[in-house]
Amino acid sequence: MARSWTRLHEHLGHRPGPLTFDMVAAAVTDKLAESDDLDWKEKLPSFAPKPGIWNEFAKDVAAMANTRGGLLVYGVSDQIDLVGVDLVSADKKQMLSAVRNGIQPYVSGVDFIELPAPGGSGPDILVVDIPPSEMAPHFQYGWEQKDKDRVTFNAPFRVNDDTFYMTEHQVARAYQERFARRATADTLLKDRLAEVTEVVMSESEDSHAWLVVATLLTRPVPQLVPAPTRSEAAEILRQSTVSAARIGGARPAVLSNRLADDVRVGLRRWIGSNFLVPDRRSRGRGALIELHHDGSVVVCVDVSTHLAAGDDTAVDTLVLRTVAQEALVLADLHRLHRAPDTAVEITATVATTSTGRRLVPFDYDWGRMEVVEGTRRPKRLLPSSSELAPNADGEALRECAREVASGLLHQFGMEPAAD
CATH class of the missing domain: 3.30.950 (Methyltransferase, Cobalt-precorrin-4 Transmethylase; Domain 2)
Incomplete structure (x- = not known):
């Protein structure tokens, strides 16, 4: 491409x-x-x-x-x-x-x-x-x-x-730079996760869990490429809402219902959030997106549910699957704007402030949200990763999102419901 x-x-x-x-x-x-x-x-x-x-x-x-x-x-x-x-x-x-x-x-x-x-x-x-x-x-x-x-x-x-x-020493240096690029990319992706997790945890209650998705372009955007404007960032968010609805089937949207077109400037990024600005904080599920100038994307959504889970944290697995798909669509559109010829690396995790609480998966059963029976209840989840090819179509986006979500849900011992 x-x-x-x-x-x-x-x-x-x-x-x-x-x-x-x-x-x-x-x-x-x-x-x-x-x-x-x-x-x-x-x-x-x-x-x-x-x-x-x-x-x-x-x-x-x-x-x-x-x-x-x-x-x-x-x-x-x-x-x-x-x-x-x-x-x-x-x-x-x-x-x-x-x-x-x-x-x-x-x-x-x-x-x-x-x-x-x-x-x-x-x-x-x-x-x-x-x-x-x-x-x-x-x-x-x-x-x-x-x-x-x-x-x-x-x-x-x-x-x-x-x-x-x-020459020989130039070849040796080229190999060193190849390995260093890989190590740097891994570190940057981890730092993105840690950075935004710290932000949402400072705004979170003990009984809340957040899905945190971070993406990174496998090939850096050239430094001289102009930074996206506010209107371009807002348009990417708007397009992602339309695209996610097109490939998401009957799933109710999550990000578009909470962020609309409120995009504000950040440090080498554009930020959309419904909870970071006190006088604009909205009720209900918290959400945050970051469109970085380097092509990376961060998406955080509160995936908790207030249904009873005892002293543990209830996780809405339908919202988790939906947000994973919306995040992948957003990352793909941002990639197309910044560097359409490169692949996208994706890592996702579920973060919670209370390490003493267990995570309990909830899903729909005959129209009602209930605890998924026979599942594990871990205190923490390991990150789930995947990669999106440069020429990904709607089916590839769905499959990649399913892979990311499955990597998290499998740790509960559950198979994701069919889309």
Whole structure:
């Protein structure tokens, strides 16, 4: 899936959105110079085998993936003139084959954007969008002639408009950075959970339990991408209400009933809540959402029920399942706005202020909310995690939400009710 923020967006001062023919033409008119994330190409790549010659397309893809991603724009000369290419001749299947067979590990997310000239008069443009890779370093495999044929490989990377090959210590550092990215992402997701849990616990009574869902993009949003505006954040929340209702079936909405369009500014985030502002506190179930500028999302909802559970805390499992689905829809829409080409990691837990109270699951039985018989009553639940793919549809969203909710409900020893 194509990225919504590129070198061309930055140069032209555009907000995140699809790449267009007019954007490329404007950059060419401005004679925008090549850089580590932009490479003008006059002709389409050739795949005819030539002794001693690397596959240039695979090299270019690997180099950009190893750096910070970028665009290969076919149809622009070295003098930065718009000369165009024949889109019919663009063998995208062969290009993907070169990526699959010539680069290890595989570079995922490479996208082809055909940009026909307005009016069909030519010249046309082909853009290959290469995302920055969390799996770097990528090695380009090939063969060369020296005394005799031999297979070899290198890890290319870009510096400004030139391509170089990593030395041993650069390869070692690239691996260290890969492992560090993974550790940093895990830590950030845990910190998001801990941070918001502390907030809701300070506002919670002993008999209350909160579902806390935190999501994180697997690939960071580029720093120069403009922060979402208040109106954009409110629109994402509104769209999530519509989308959640569409895929949620007969379930009554939870977030939309409590947050409406009240979105307020926070620290590098937009916040919607019905309990954080004292004079706007509403009765009933507390809810909180955070749309972070880095694409992460936090959703907290009081999943308690006031039905009798003795000295323990009653948990409304229907609300838990509903909010898990609404949170996934919200995270997906926020991802589409910030970085549509990346996956979303999700972690959820149930938090309560009283460690001495047990959690008792309640669900509907013939229209009445009752204790689910024969279940365990734990004092705490371990986090449940999943991942949402970049191209997730409604069914994928439902399945991912079900996986997250099931990971929590299974700890009560119960199977979630069928949707």
